[in-house]
Amino acid sequence: MYQQFCCARFGIRHEVSREDGMNLRVVKRHPDDQPDSRNIYRFYVTPGYRIGQEVKRLNIRYCPFCGTDLHDFYRSDQFVNEEPDIF
Template identity: 45%
Template structure:
């Protein structure tokens, strides 16, 4: 069973990528990161489709609702809700 830092974060995380503002969690390969111990990245994004590129994103490290450190709290692939990082790039 998943456990979230707070209900508001869970609600935003469970939205599909196409809905308004939502939270996306991606897991990167170590070769793509400077800090290889933190493979998960957390983003607030507007609604987008997989065809969209250069989507405006806001990188977050702390929950915008309760303040928890996301890198310490979420360390499991069960929370990854995006597997295609192409929306980050032109």
């Protein structure tokens, strides 16, 4: 089921609603908004939140479960699950 993800645990936290517990959010930034235009995706661990709330977040580069470099593994818009203006 989660073969598209680096590991099942990442897939479970990615698929959960933004309002449910700890989750992983993938955001696509505009290349002009990034110091490194090659890595336009950003990866965040967040607690549950609703649109309009201040979002507490932890920017990550490596999967907290298996250690995969997220910038190397996730290179497609199919993984984006959050809008950049929320962050």
